[in-house]
Amino acid sequence: xxxxxxxxxxxxxxxxxQVGGVIFLLGRIFxxxxxxxxxxxxxxxxxxxxxxxxLPLVLLTSxxxxxxxxxxxxxxxQDFVPMRYLGTAVGKAVVIELGPVLTALVVxxxxxxxxAAELGTMKVTEQIDALETLAIDPVPFLVTPRFIAGLTMxxxxxxxxxxxxxxxxxxxxxxxxxxxxxxxxxxxxxxFHFRDVIAGLFKAFIFGGIIATIGCYxxxxxxxxxxxVGQSTTRAVVISSxxxxxxxxxxxxxxx
Amino acid sequence: MIxxxxxxxxxxxxxxxxxxxxxxxRCETTVIIGRSGCGKSVLVKHLIGLLKPNQGKIIVDxxxxxxxxxxxxxxxxxxxxxxFQGSALLDSMTVGENVGLGLRHHTALGExxxxxxxxSRLALVGLSGLESLYPAELSGGMKKRVGLARAMALxxxxxxxxxxxxxxxxxxxxxINELIIRLQKxxxxxxxxxxxxxxxxxxxxxxxxxxxxxxxxxxxxxxxxRQSKDPIVQQFIxxxxxxxxxxx
Ligand SMILES: Nc1ncnc2c1ncn2[C@@H]1O[C@H](COP(=O)(O)OP(=O)(O)OP(=O)(O)O)[C@@H](O)[C@H]1O
Ligand SMILES: [Mg+2]
Numbered sequence: 001x002x003x004x005x006x007x008x009x010x011x012x013x014x015x016x017x018q019v020g021g022v023i024f025l026l027g028r029i030f031x032x033x034x035x036x037x038x039x040x041x042x043x044x045x046x047x048x049x050x051x052x053x054x055l056p057l058v059l060l061t062s063x064x065x066x067x068x069x070x071x072x073x074x075x076x077x078q079d080f081v082p083m084r085y086l087g088t089a090v091g092k093a094v095v096i097e098l099g100p101v102l103t104a105l106v107v108x109x110x111x112x113x114x115x116a117a118e119l120g121t122m123k124v125t126e127q128i129d130a131l132e133t134l135a136i137d138p139v140p141f142l143v144t145p146r147f148i149a150g151l152t153m154x155x156x157x158x159x160x161x162x163x164x165x166x167x168x169x170x171x172x173x174x175x176x177x178x179x180x181x182x183x184x185x186x187x188x189x190x191x192f193h194f195r196d197v198i199a200g201l202f203k204a205f206i207f208g209g210i211i212a213t214i215g216c217y218x219x220x221x222x223x224x225x226x227x228x229v230g231q232s233t234t235r236a237v238v239i240s241s242x243x244x245x246x247x248x249x250x251x252x253x254x255x256x
Numbered sequence: 257m258i259x260x261x262x263x264x265x266x267x268x269x270x271x272x273x274x275x276x277x278x279x280x281x282r283c284e285t286t287v288i289i290g291r292s293g294c295g296k297s298v299l300v301k302h303l304i305g306l307l308k309p310n311q312g313k314i315i316v317d318x319x320x321x322x323x324x325x326x327x328x329x330x331x332x333x334x335x336x337x338x339x340f341q342g343s344a345l346l347d348s349m350t351v352g353e354n355v356g357l358g359l360r361h362h363t364a365l366g367e368x369x370x371x372x373x374x375x376s377r378l379a380l381v382g383l384s385g386l387e388s389l390y391p392a393e394l395s396g397g398m399k400k401r402v403g404l405a406r407a408m409a410l411x412x413x414x415x416x417x418x419x420x421x422x423x424x425x426x427x428x429x430x431x432i433n434e435l436i437i438r439l440q441k442x443x444x445x446x447x448x449x450x451x452x453x454x455x456x457x458x459x460x461x462x463x464x465x466x467x468x469x470x471x472x473x474x475x476x477x478x479x480x481x482r483q484s485k486d487p488i489v490q491q492f493i494x495x496x497x498x499x500x501x502x503x504x
Contacts, residue, residue: 122346129306130344134358134406135333 022217029147032140039145046149054110054157058103062161065102066168069093074177083179087187090169099162100200101248104207107154108240112215115146116236119219120229147212154208155201199255206251207244214240257282258303263312265298272298274470285440285447287457290467296450297341300416304336305329337407341418343399345391351402352387358410377405382431397424417449421456429456436460454493466492
């Protein structure tokens with residue numbers, strides 16, 4: 001830390017290296033896509049694992065997100081905005097923003113970490129070297145199935161999250177906010193654009209790719225023993241969460 | 257035949273290999289000995305491109321493989337089987353799936369033929385009937401033997417054994433010694449074994465090479481090594497704490 005310039009220099013070099021490494025890994029993933037059907041069983045296994053392990057947490061988060069967005073919207077509307085727009089506000093917020101982003105953050109914490117831990121352990125115990133020695137490329141064998149699972153499962157989880165979150169908002173509106181079912185639902189339908197749903201799912205698709213790629217990359221980069229695995233796991237969740245939030249901004253400014 | 261020419265490998269400031277020259281002849285068993293941490297595992301990992309040297313060349317059957325990557329490297333590796341020091345079994349797969357992994361990926365054998373082959377390889381290492389266990393359910397020595405079975409599943413031309421007998425009881429160790437000898441005599445397999453076990457080394461080796469401070473300081477038959485006048489070699493093979501090598 002003696003020389004701050006040297007410190008910044010080192011950090012920037014390692015940043016560029018990491019970006020390069022991730023891009024290189026993505027290249028290898030795309031190159032292995034034609035071989036996907038050879039590993040189709042592995043892909044299905046990853047998909048079901050990813051879905052099953054994160055579904056309960058995603059649903060729980062969504063119910064309360066929907067509920068709180070209903071409460072907050074009602075509070076801000078108070079006497080200025082009629083309550084028939086409550087459904088609109090909850091629907092838009094959930095479908096465009098909250099559904100995809102919160103689902104992605106939950107999955108990053110639940111699945112991104114377990115990918116990094118699993119591949120990291122394989123790396124430090126030489127299991128990945130063993131695959132290489134058997135002339136089996138670890139990318140199509142380990143990474144691509146997880147990548148495809150991320151791309152497909154995140155949108156599916158997001159659809160469920162959207163639905164449950166809106167139900168959460170609706171229930172709260174009915175029970176605690178004195179808004180009738182008809183008012184809420186007609187508000188929900190009023191400005192409902194299918195385009196918004198597609199945009200939300202597109203985000204989820206990209207986020208799924210981010211979570212799987214970063215998890216795998218960090219796993220492969222693991223050095224040392226158990227401590228290294230722990231570090232990779234933490235890094236996987238931090239980096240993918242940051243990328244999800246940054247990516248969210250850029251996708252939003254492109255699409256809307 | 258494999259030739260290692262002036263191989264150098266550094267990890268940061270740690271200059272592990274400092275100009276290794278060594279040749280492995282066809283159908284011979286070469287044993288590499290040397291102190292713990294001297295770079296034996298690092299050396300053998302270069303032969304299959306798991307590590308890349310900072311300097312020097314590896315030539316396998318006349319091909320310079322030093323800079324092989326991707327498809328070429330995978331093609332080269334089909335000639336090799338390797339037993340890792342820590343066994344390196346895939347812990348998400350059963351013993352049977354581990355041994356059959358290469359067969360499933362690289363051959364057009366049907367499921368039955370694969371099972372048959374897996375069974376025969378496990379029998380070879382004295383582990384019949386354990387196909388459905390997971391690596392976590394095995395002892396260290398059993399894992400090692402599954403690793404051996406996996407290394408030999410694809411009938412490789414070259415087999416690298418990184419400490420094949422460490423962690424085995426003396427009787428099982430001798431079974432493995434006999435197995436390595438048989439592979440060489442009957443199938444003309446070129447074996448490269450890393451070991452600390454001098455009993456095993458003298459039994460299986462056609463040639464013994466000693467790695468010390470990043471170089472090969474001795475290379476000859478078991479008979480020659482016994483008669484070597486080099487005090488370092490003598491200290492090592494007699495396992496003595498006093499001599500030119502300082503234990504710490
Ligand atoms: N991937 C790596 N990164 C950094 N250093 C390494 C790596 N692999 C090995 N080393 C270093 O290289 C040296 C030689 O290690 P190696 O595993 O080859 O020893 P060895 O001769 O096989 O010892 P042993 O008989 O105990 O297995 C050690 O100092 C080790 O710290
Ligand atoms: Mg070793």
